[in-house]
Amino acid sequence: MMPESSPPVCNYEGSDYQETFWDRGERAYEDQVEAIALRRLLPPGGKLLLEVGAGAGRNTPRYAGFEQIVLLDYSRTQLQKAQQRLGTDRRYIYVAADVYRLPFVPGLFPAATMIRTLHHMADAPLAIAQIRQALQPGAIFILEYANKRNLKAILRYLLRRQSWSPFTPEPVEFVELNFDFHPRAVSTWLREQDFVIERQLTVSHFRINLLKKLIPLQLLVNMDALAQLTGSWWQLTPQVFVRSRAEGGPQPAEPGSFFRCPACHYSPLQRGETSLDCPGCGRRWGVQDGIYDFRKPMGT
Numbered sequence: 001m002m003p004e005s006s007p008p009v010c011n012y013e014g015s016d017y018q019e020t021f022w023d024r025g026e027r028a029y030e031d032q033v034e035a036i037a038l039r040r041l042l043p044p045g046g047k048l049l050l051e052v053g054a055g056a057g058r059n060t061p062r063y064a065g066f067e068q069i070v071l072l073d074y075s076r077t078q079l080q081k082a083q084q085r086l087g088t089d090r091r092y093i094y095v096a097a098d099v100y101r102l103p104f105v106p107g108l109f110p111a112a113t114m115i116r117t118l119h120h121m122a123d124a125p126l127a128i129a130q131i132r133q134a135l136q137p138g139a140i141f142i143l144e145y146a147n148k149r150n151l152k153a154i155l156r157y158l159l160r161r162q163s164w165s166p167f168t169p170e171p172v173e174f175v176e177l178n179f180d181f182h183p184r185a186v187s188t189w190l191r192e193q194d195f196v197i198e199r200q201l202t203v204s205h206f207r208i209n210l211l212k213k214l215i216p217l218q219l220l221v222n223m224d225a226l227a228q229l230t231g232s233w234w235q236l237t238p239q240v241f242v243r244s245r246a247e248g249g250p251q252p253a254e255p256g257s258f259f260r261c262p263a264c265h266y267s268p269l270q271r272g273e274t275s276l277d278c279p280g281c282g283r284r285w286g287v288q289d290g291i292y293d294f295r296k297p298m299g300t
């Protein structure tokens with residue numbers, strides 16, 4: 001059942017993304033407008049939330065209404081940073097895994113988010129389909145994506161400074177494994193997986209260095225907060241947040257079931273001393289320093 005190959009992964013192992021992009025990157029505006037969008041779209045709370053591509057846990061404190069949060073990321077070092085930030089309380093479950101091979105029983109989660117991560121998906125519809133399988137009927141999925149049909153790209157295209165069209169539905173890979181998507185394409189992929197789109201917010205309307213320098217941060221954030229509300233009518237910003245609801249199956253997972261083997265899909269896995277072992281195919285998945293590792297079985 002393990003697919004022969006899955007799409008390539010943008011590797012953040014050892015990356016200082018959190019420090020250079022966020023902590024020292026003068027991106028307070030981007031961070032704050034994302035926080036506002038999340039606040040508007042998140043359900044008030046719930047038992048369990050899956051955060052796909054959690055990175056160093058920048059957004060995790062924003063899911064305060066949830067009893068437990070699964071931070072899933074392909075990069076173990078990003079999860080270690082998240083662990084340093086959030087601690088080892090059992091409220092947080094750290095899982096190193098590939099979104100294309102999720103290690104969860106179907107119908108486990110009543111909510112999921114994916115922020116700044118679809119951006120790295122060479123096969124975005126497949127990633128969305130995998131997440132959909134892990135969700136219960138009625139689950140809320142908040143997806144952020146990078147929008148290729150943004151004002152800057154449109155202007156550059158019209159002035160012939162950019163070869164690719166912002167109006168066509170195919171993704172544009174502007175740097176290896178970094179993709180911008182067309183809003184219509186993302187909506188189609190969600191609907192194909194029986195998601196009903198409930199609300200869209202456009203985010204980062206004023207992501208222009210000159211504006212960020214000239215206009216006080218709080219004013220710029222407030223302006224964006226207002227402009228976000230136009231998101232269900234048109235999407236011309238570099239970032240779009242979509243809240244969708246999963247319609248229909250899979251049925252909610254049996255109480256107590258959680259992980260499954262990402263290779264053969266067997267569950268339940270048996271707890272070993274430093275691993276979760278699959279009785280179905282014999283693979284052993286490592287558990288070390290509070291991080292479950294489903295990327296490669298032990299001993300390979």
Ligand SMILES: C[S@@+](CC[C@H](N)C(=O)[O-])C[C@H]1O[C@@H](n2cnc3c(N)ncnc32)[C@H](O)[C@@H]1O
Pocket residue numbers: 008009010011012013017052053054055056057058059072073074075078097098099100114115116117120
């Ligand atoms: C740009 S960072 C965003 C981190 C966080 N969501 C945030 O907004 O601060 C993208 C994250 O996606 C993770 N990622 C990329 N491809 C992945 C995959 N195939 N499966 C799981 N995580 C992946 C990377 O390791 C990285 O931590």
